[in-house]
Amino acid sequence: MKSYITSNLQFTAHSQAEKTAYVQFSSYRITIFTNQLFRIEYDPSKQFEDRPTQTVWHRNITVPFEVSSNDSVHTITTKNWVIALDESKDQLDGLTITSIDGKTTITYPDSDSKNLNGTHRTLDMANGAIDLEPGLLSKRGITIYDDSSSVVFEQGEIVGVNNNEIDLYVFGYGHDYEQAIKDFYLVSGKTPLIPKYVFGNWWSRYWNYTDETYKAVINNFQQRNIPLSVAIIDMDWHITNVPQELRGGWTGYTWNKDLFPNPQAFMDWLHEKGLKISMNLHPADGIRPFDDCYEAVCKRMGIDPKDKQIIDFDLTNPLFIEAYFKDIHHVFEDQGVDFWWIDWQQGTQSKMKNLDPLFALNHYHFIDGLNRGKDHYFIFSRWSKLGSHRYPIGFSGDTFTTWESLDFQPYFTATASNVGYGWWSHDIGGHQGGTHDEELYTRWVQLGVFSPVMRLHSTKSYYSRREPWRYNQEVETTVKHFMQLRHQMIPYLHTFNHLHADGELPLIRPLYYQWPNEKKAYKYTNQYFFGTELMVRPFTSKTIKKLRMAKEQVWFKDGGWFHFFSGEYITNPGTYTFYGCMRDINVFAKEGAIIPFASNHENGLDDLPASLDIHLFPGNNNVFTLIEDQDGVVYKTSFTLTCTETSMTLMVQTTPKLSKNRTFNLLFRSVDIKSTVATDSAYETTKDSYNNTLRIQVPYDMDTPLDMTITSDNTILSNPFSFTEEIMNSIDLSALDTEEKNEIGYIDIVKPQESRGWLSWDKPLDEKVDDIDQLKIPKYAKKFIYKTAQRALKNDE
Structure with missing residues (x-):
């Protein structure tokens, strides 16, 4: 049998x-x-x-x-x-x-001092950098x-x-x-395709919510127009007040009816709100007599329930495995659980030699869901050595809420690609410790938006809150903007989900994958590729207080990158210093980049969003294929961009064809908007002078190819970066006093004679740089002006 x-x-x-x-x-x-x-x-x-x-x-x-x-x-x-x-x-x-x-030449046994590292089981209790396990790549x-x-x-x-x-x-x-x-x-084995909803924002908090208080949080997000796709219910969903003679309350399979009197109605409500549901598992302590599932498990395993014995957790016992799934987890999944968060923290030993219970949990849970016909099934768990990418979303563990922890996570995420592990999820905002730091929270959210999975989380402390409205207005507005942006990015992210499942590389990769012979590609460890079109360097250090801006260095192997938000064109290779206030993050698009976003965060999760914003950057020819799916059919829409000095031509075609009308907002970025025109003037066209964007609204039927050209009387690539404007805006935001600001300068375009300060000096910028030391301003302000001036001069070369 x-x-x-x-x-x-x-x-x-x-x-x-x-x-x-x-x-x-x-x-x-x-x-x-x-x-x-x-x-x-x-x-x-x-x-x-x-x-x-x-x-x-x-x-x-x-x-x-x-x-x-x-x-x-x-x-x-x-x-x-x-x-x-x-x-x-x-x-x-x-x-x-x-x-x-x-x-x-190598011999065995082997020592590899040039190994580029892989990843680590968990960041539990980590406060900053930790040693990573060896990876599959080495500089040798x-x-x-x-x-x-x-x-x-x-x-x-x-x-x-x-x-x-x-x-x-x-x-x-x-x-x-x-x-x-x-x-x-x-x-x-390949990394399986994961559901599209994974790429939305997740809400998670270790807290003893009631159904009503949990609903209130979800309603608050929706009323404030902050999108979510996943609701995680941490361990307090089950009974936790358990005496130590029954091994305590970490493990449990019985709803706490004091908190959730009608679990089915609660989960139905979450699903009606468009959310997927995950619940936390700590399975190490087995099945106890008070669990609702106890008698069913006993019956299947041939145990007399009257003996009230604790049934040990044991994934080397086939009967226990059968009961574990059929009598426990399938019941909850039928009730509404979409995927499980396996929060295993109980060691690496089991009754079988070399069998790590975490690996067995990850593997059996994933295969069990897959073989029961669950579409794109996955589990959410810690990494359990090479091969973990098959299961495949990683929970990186309980980090401390510190700048050191934030600063380690970009490197940690990118380096996991060296063991083929692409889908890390971090506790965005930090798990425990630290203080209520509004800047740290905002920077962590920005990192989360440009991470594989964006999951807000914190520990059970009244003072560890991750709801955006628990912070000041600036933070709430900024976080709302980025969380909305995350849902707009889903078509781009889901494309790389498909590619990864076909055996291509993870979404996030270190710089040295593209530039392996460049020393600096190994040095800038917090800078990474985000798909094929974007490169990211989040702010992971504190703001300079009086300047009210953070700074990071960004390295460009070659020129030809655009700041995604401002449109600034980086002409020349080198290392540049970028300053940013709370709303800023360093994201760069390559020349010729083609980046499809949903036009509205509300339809980012749709199978085939009715409206897409296609960001198109000049400077190089490129092809990008948007991959979407609906009702089991995969649709590939190829965008072919051909650039000359004075024109950009875009051709769009979808296979297989489908009679579906959509709207494509073609956003030609960093272009000469004063003289640039489209070949078809019938389309609705608008111009944005902030980042030199020409926006053309084009109807697109998925069964009819599209061909669009824009031309310019001048060179079509236009750099919207203004050194004077950047200095003025930044100084205006700063906490420098009035006299210090006046030293730097005020430019009155209407009345030039009213202009004053260093900016108004009648000298070329390269000569003015030599005079920065004469200004009566703090050293950090001088450094800011100097670094920004150097960036401007480098791009003018």
Whole structure:
């Protein structure tokens, strides 16, 4: 008779290598997957491992290679590497791997001081930077991953540990980091497509809400026009007042009826509000006699409920696994739970050698939902080693609410790409500790908006609040703007969701993926790519108090980037200092960028939003394919942009065709709006002089291609950056006193004779820079003017 595991938790794996892919020498087996990825096994019993492991599911790929032997020494040669093995030596002491050009040689055991790191199980209790585990990429061009300690599967069940005494996977991709991660997905499995709603804003707070107080929070968001897509109910949904002899209240499967007297009605209400529901799990303490599910679990496991024994949590017991899903979690899912937050914090040990309970939870939960026909199912949990990307949204843990924690998270998120892990969710605002810091909260929200998942969260403290209206008016307005922007960004984000599920790279990637031979690409660790069109450097440091602006350095390998919000054009390569007030974040679009946003945050989650804003930047030719889906059909709309010095031509076409009328607002950004015209004047056209944007409203039927050209009498690319305006606006916002502001300057366009200060001096900017030290203003203000002047001069070169 089949168990629940073999009947319901099977998954597709191609774990047996092709016969032409491997060679065996006594206790050794070497498998060649690609010219740069291979497996080296050592097993004295010669029972080599062909079952899927925790990390590797697919071994059915290979390329041609050459083999030669001379007595005990065997050599395998691919296009990129030479593997030499002397089987007369102990274990792998006789292993040498050398690049074809002879520049790189490694032996086993291996120490890799140039490893670019991966990620970490959790940031629990972290206050700033922590050490990360090794990743699959190294500046030296080759890494070794040891899979020897992985658990293995048979017919869907985790049954034990890898047979091999040593089981190595060698990634020898040089600096082709992108291909290394793509090929990792070939052997480990792809990241599944996740639901579109994941990319909206999540509300979460550890708090003993009642149904009415929770509803009040949701209503407050909606009344203030701040969009949400997910409602998380933390652990107080269940009974928590449990005596220690019953192991306390962290675990529970019984609704707290004092707080939620009608759970079904409450969840129905949340769904009617358009929200998806997740509930928190701490399953380590098992099933207790007071749980509503207790008798059903006992019956399934053959336990007499009259004995009132605690049923231990044990994912090595097939009967417990069946009861865990059928009698507990399926019941709640039928009631309305859309996905689970697995908040496992109880260690890495179980009854099975090397089986981390967190991995078993992540894997079994995901496969259980997938095999019951749940569309794009996922779980929300901590990282449980390589292979975790398959499940796939990470909860990064309970960080401290400090600037140090915020400053670490951009690097932490981007570097996780080095182990193929793309969907991290952080506690936006910080989890615990710290103080009520309005600037810190705002900066964290901005980071969250330009992160894989945007989830507000805090611990159970009256003073740890994440509702935007708990802060001052400036903060609330700014946070509202960014949370609305997040929902507008969903079409762009969902496109990369599809690409990632097809085996492409994660949404967020470090700079060195694109510029691996540039030292500075490794230095600017808080700067990252956000999809193919954007580059981001959030503000993660405090504002300079009297200046009332924060500053960060941004590095540009090449010129040709536009500040997404202001339209400023960065002409030349180099490192630039950007200052920003609370509403600012450093987001840059590449030349020729094509960025589709929903026109309104209210329809960002729609399958095919009725209106899209297509941001189009000049300077380069480009193709971007917007990927959408509806009723199981995937629609791809290709935007082809052709740029010359005086024109921009856009062609749009959708496959498969669909008779659906939409509105595309074509936003030609940073263009010469004074002389630029569209080829079809019948379209509604408006011009924005703030960031030099020409907006053309175009009807688009998905079954009819679109062709649009704009032309200019002058060079079409126009840089709206004004050094004088930036200085004036920034000084106006600052806390400098009147005399200090007057020292810097006031420009009266109507009455030039009324102008005063440094800005009005009748000198070119490069000469005025030499005189900054003469100004009677604080050093930080001088530095601000100097840095901004240097940015202007660099772009004028």
